[in-house]
Amino acid sequence: MKSILKKSFFLSVALLMVACGGKEAKKETAQAATEAVTSKTKQLDIEKPQLTFGFIKLTDMAPLAIAKEKGFFEDEGLFVSVEAQSNWKNVLDRVIDGQLDGSHMLAGQPIAAGAGFGRQAQLVTPFSMDLNGNGITVSNDVWSKMKPNVPKGEDGKPIHPIKADALKPVITDYKNSGKPFKMGMVFPVSTHNYEIRYWLAAAGIHPGMYTADNVQGQIDAEVLLSVTPPPQMPATLESGTIYGYCVGEPWNQQAVFKGIGVPVTTNYDIWKNNPEKVFVMTKKFVDDNPNTAIAVTKALIRAGKWLDEPTNRAEAVKILSMSQYVGAPEEVLANSMTGTFEFEKGDKREMPDFNVFYKYNATYPFYSDGIWFLTQMRRWGQIPETKTAAWYGETIKDIYRPDIWKKAADLLVAEGQIPATDIPATDGYKPATADFIDGTTYDAKDPIGYINSFSIGNKDDKDIQ
Template sequence: MTINSPQRATLTRRTLLKQAMIAAGTLSLSSFLTLGLAQAEIGPPEKEDLKFGFIKLTDMAPLAIAYEKGYFEDEGLFVQVEAQANWKVLLDRVIDGQLDGAHMLAGQPLGATIGYGTQAHIITAFSMDLNGNGITVSNDIWERMKPNIPKDADGRPVHPIKADYLKPVIDEFKAEGKPFNMGMVFPVSTHNYELRYWLAAGGIHPGYYAPHKGDTSGQLNADALLSVTPPPQMPATLEAGTIHGYCVGEPWNQQAVFKGIGVPIITDYEIWKDNPEKVFGVSSTWAEENPNTHLRVVKAMIRAAKWLDANDNGNRPEAVEILSRPEYVGADYEVIANSMTGTFEYEKGDKRDVPDFNVFFRHHATYPYYSDAIWYLTQMRRWGQIEEAKPDSWFMETAKKVYRPDIYAQAARSLIEEGKMEASEFPDFDTEDGYRDPQTHFIDGITYDGHAPNDYLKKFGIGLKGDDKI
């Protein structure tokens, strides 16, 4: 196993120093542990040259920053980051080993592990961000919605804008025999589940999946027909009239504002405050074969996430400049900055402060909570991707197969020992059980407790629950 020359020299100097101090009797056991604990816990990387994939979205930022700021190199890793054509290609390339890991939809490791779509055991030890998505509708749909929306004293729409205000428009489409089409990025994407959640909360049925019947359209019994559109193609597809609205991450909602073709009407922060978004996924086989490499990757990305949120988002302008480069997101600086720097523009000129629209480190954003995984599994069950009832224990066991806070904790402890991070910046690893406290900030007022997934499903008027089956 080869270590690059500077790192080899550093390790050799450190080893010789410790040996000399021990021989001289000047190094106590506790001092020895302090000096060498991180190296003792995490050995040299099994694989140094790595290739990671991403989709052109601003929430790939931890990968870009870990690369640009040298955090990967600090861990003895030589990384390439490469944009992928779509989420399926990205997942397939992680599974077949063309990619060592990737920026993934949170539902991808879960869906693959339970065999929805592609069957493969994918794990995640790092959550990449909170929030970051929005729902946009065409100008025509917005004009038809506006009479239904309450206004504030200044005549601006009162937020959050609920799907209740879209329902009369969809009813008109149905009466005219016209389909109401909306785009989302992938069947197991956060965007799919957030869009479905928002629609159902307004009495609009987003449709069911029935994989056991060979129907993976997700459009059975649907009032609004949801289909897959790759994120960068969302604005053009909307402009062409193929879809009437979409749910996507940035910068593709703000792009609709800049192009004058649509209006972002709600952010996912308003649908579910501080919801988990992307994860960094690797195959379980890769993780087993490269445990030190994996830990070092997580360490680098934790540091990148902290940098992105540091100084009250003071580093965001620099991050926006990096992301605007063609090798990363490749959108105009102003488009990315419109959401990345703490604001979000809805209707043209209606720019509002949303400081937590993108969160990369605050609120323990990087910690892979089991309860986050369980929420995604409940939505898979709700919409038929999981076709039969499962006991609560199944949800919990599946979450633990895929989400790996144990790996995260080891990486974080190493950073703490090295003096790069403070223990106070992380959950208390000695007491943390992997479940967030019951969460109440959903647009429909329903409380989510990850300890009771089936009870949670019973609270919804629209969606499968109990022994329901399509």
């Protein structure tokens, strides 16, 4: 804390002197501020030092909170305000309109904006904020009906992962009694929407299709999915408006603590080490402020690395519990942030990779991660027409910017902040993987083959040119 206060003092003085002095004074003051802040960080020529970033109250906004609270932004000569936003649409609109310089965002949002679904804009991400971190929770009543369908281990506890096959008879009962089965997710292009759809469809449960006339995505749906902002999920479940939801933490664990629901699976089980949130800026901002974009990325990479040091997680929980960040009780945040996850009350299990912020190259914006979201948009009809295989790669390369990440990481290596071995040798594509709950293989270099491998959803002509 003392070091942060010291940095703040020097930087405040520097800003005051810059405001009062001429061009030479500004240059000399900036250099002095650099030396005063840190001898390790090599500050760039920052085009826009004062920045405002947005976030939604979720655990995975942590890199922003840590970069600010631990002084990583200040080390780069950045003066950052971090502001909570009401919902994901507001986040998207405020970044596009320039009210926010950047934001914690759903991975699908910049992709959809560039691919033609929803509001159009040129957005880019140089930084992936985390892996995993979501869960699917159902009400106590639904769980009581699911539980008899779930295999049990020798200890009498449910065997995980729990597939949606256990939910299927419950949905049938609702249908036979004339009641639609309703579940919540956080946004049409959210990871949560695609994860809950994947989980349901893997059990033969149709989650619905999007069309030009049905933007709710409920055509042929056996489960009606609707949007609820993350912090409102537990209350919406408790009111009976929905019977389950897919959301990030701490809102699954909140249901456990309140005694209103039971998490039945996590997205780690749906897709092991799946990409979750990204940090997004407009293309114009990055083009106009290239050094600022690199500096922001440097600070966020350092924050991710700090977060994945196990000894730092308790402090991270304290920071995230602050009202200006997630604002949830420490014990709720700690339930998933410190290597465990609680399903039924008392059924707390080891999940060391539930929240990953740095290891497994978590911060690198892989093209293959982005292409997966494009395949799901096409699978469920958000992209209404067939695309060529080449289109997927071309589209994502305008949005995911590993070139910015690489410049930032190279500087961190030169400064001794991260080892060179933490920079992946990659063309931007991860190897094909079958680490999904249904065992289906995903190869980002064959997006059409992947789309066609599913029994539920759109099918495309693989030979289209």
